[in-house]
Amino acid sequence: MKKFGFFFLLIILFCSNAFSSAGGKKQIRLRILDTLSTVYDETNIYLDLGSTNAYLYPEDGQKIVDTSSGAPYIYSFTSNNVPCFSNSYGTFSGPVSIPIGFRVGSSGTFRFMTTLLDNFDPTSIIQLEDKTLGVFHDLRLGDFELDFAQVLTDDNRFVLHVSYPALITTTDADCNNSSGVLTITQDTSIKWTLCGLYDDSLNQLNSFNNVNGVFNFSSLIEGNYNLVFGFGVYSTIVPVSLTGHQILVDAYASKYYAAVNESIHFSAFASHTDHFVWDFGEGTIITGVANTDNYYPAAGEYLVTVTCSNNYGCTAQDTFSVFIATSTGVAQLNADMISLNTERKHLLITNRSNEELSLQLFNTAGSLLESRMITTPTSDINLPSLPSGMYIVQVKSTNGNLTKRVFLN
Numbered sequence: 001m002k003k004f005g006f007f008f009l010l011i012i013l014f015c016s017n018a019f020s021s022a023g024g025k026k027q028i029r030l031r032i033l034d035t036l037s038t039v040y041d042e043t044n045i046y047l048d049l050g051s052t053n054a055y056l057y058p059e060d061g062q063k064i065v066d067t068s069s070g071a072p073y074i075y076s077f078t079s080n081n082v083p084c085f086s087n088s089y090g091t092f093s094g095p096v097s098i099p100i101g102f103r104v105g106s107s108g109t110f111r112f113m114t115t116l117l118d119n120f121d122p123t124s125i126i127q128l129e130d131k132t133l134g135v136f137h138d139l140r141l142g143d144f145e146l147d148f149a150q151v152l153t154d155d156n157r158f159v160l161h162v163s164y165p166a167l168i169t170t171t172d173a174d175c176n177n178s179s180g181v182l183t184i185t186q187d188t189s190i191k192w193t194l195c196g197l198y199d200d201s202l203n204q205l206n207s208f209n210n211v212n213g214v215f216n217f218s219s220l221i222e223g224n225y226n227l228v229f230g231f232g233v234y235s236t237i238v239p240v241s242l243t244g245h246q247i248l249v250d251a252y253a254s255k256y257y258a259a260v261n262e263s264i265h266f267s268a269f270a271s272h273t274d275h276f277v278w279d280f281g282e283g284t285i286i287t288g289v290a291n292t293d294n295y296y297p298a299a300g301e302y303l304v305t306v307t308c309s310n311n312y313g314c315t316a317q318d319t320f321s322v323f324i325a326t327s328t329g330v331a332q333l334n335a336d337m338i339s340l341n342t343e344r345k346h347l348l349i350t351n352r353s354n355e356e357l358s359l360q361l362f363n364t365a366g367s368l369l370e371s372r373m374i375t376t377p378t379s380d381i382n383l384p385s386l387p388s389g390m391y392i393v394q395v396k397s398t399n400g401n402l403t404k405r406v407f408l409n
Contacts, residue, residue, distance in 0.1 A: 177246035
């Protein structure tokens with residue numbers, strides 16, 4: 001996988017924020033500027049205020065050009081060829097092409113420029129077509145300059161083209177978290193030079209070149225992604241979140257070693273789960289809750305199973321054992337007397353009881369892995385051969401017991 005250039009990504013992120021789609025009207029203000037005198041004129045085009053592309057008063061304002069003036073003029077045409085300084089060009093529901101007319105009252109250099117493009121989605125490409133030169137200028141990238149040698153009026157040279165934003169839809173990942181899809185439906189009036197998919201860590205996952213119409217990125221897992229769109233040298237990034245339905249569950253017990261009839265609290269932490277079923281291994285079934293309590297009336301080893309499911313047909317289980325013994329009346333050791341901590345693969349025991357201690361280490365299936373006596377006030381037991389994971393430590397003295405679940409890494 002390729003790593004996206006950090007500084008290039010910052011530039012694209014800036015562009016994405018600068019050209020983000022804002023609520024409300026979609027407006028383009030197209031200006032012609034005489035670079036020598038700095039005199040300018042504007043036409044305003046609204047793509048969501050009018051119900052028709054034809055001239056309609058008072059939604060549209062007709063342009064009156066003073067041909068005796070040396071000032072420049074610019075105007076946009078309605079579908080019935082009326083020049084406007086304010087043009088409500090119907091609802092923005094597809095690609096739009098609007099004829100643009102202009103007049104320069106003297107020779108010189110003139111600049112065509114736009115403002116208010118930030119109220120368009122960043123995947124809308126906005127171009128000024130110069131039919132005389134045969135070029136399409138991307139107005140998001142800056143101004144378009146022309147030199148004119150004489151007074152000129154031209155109603156057929158320029159066309160403003162606005163493409164419709166890319167529609168991005170998602171298909172959720174399945175129970176195996178492997179079938180998510182991002183589908184891009186692009187306005188066919190343009191062709192993306194690049195559409196790249198990046199994960200949340202900015203690793204490139206896939207890309208398409210010179211595409212339009214409908215295309216997709218498939219076999220995706222749940223998570224956050226970035227779609228990078230390129231049109232020539234213009235680029236923008238669109239963050240996308242993809243939902244999944246895979247269930248991941250981890251279940252715990254407040255005690256793994258308990259006495260007969262002693263209450264134990266059970267907890268399950270699960271993603272994408274609507275329903276829980278607890279099977280405590282002795283015939284008790286509890287449904288519908290992630291957290292519950294149970295006790296065992298007889299001594300023995302019991303396999304606890306929690307089954308999680310959701311409305312998408314996904315299921316997952318977690319199992320562990322609890323060990324129940326006949327009550328001996330032995331009290332639990334006071335935490336002020338015995339402390340038990342871990343550091344990587346080390347068990348750190350502090351003994352303030354002035355008694356000899358017996359320590360046993362079990363895995364979560366109940367198998368005894370380590371047994372030794374603790375005779376010093378502090379002990380550091382190194383267990384480098386054990387795999388990282390959860391374990392049960394039981395410390396015994398003549399005054400009581402201490403049982404604790406620990407994680408060794």
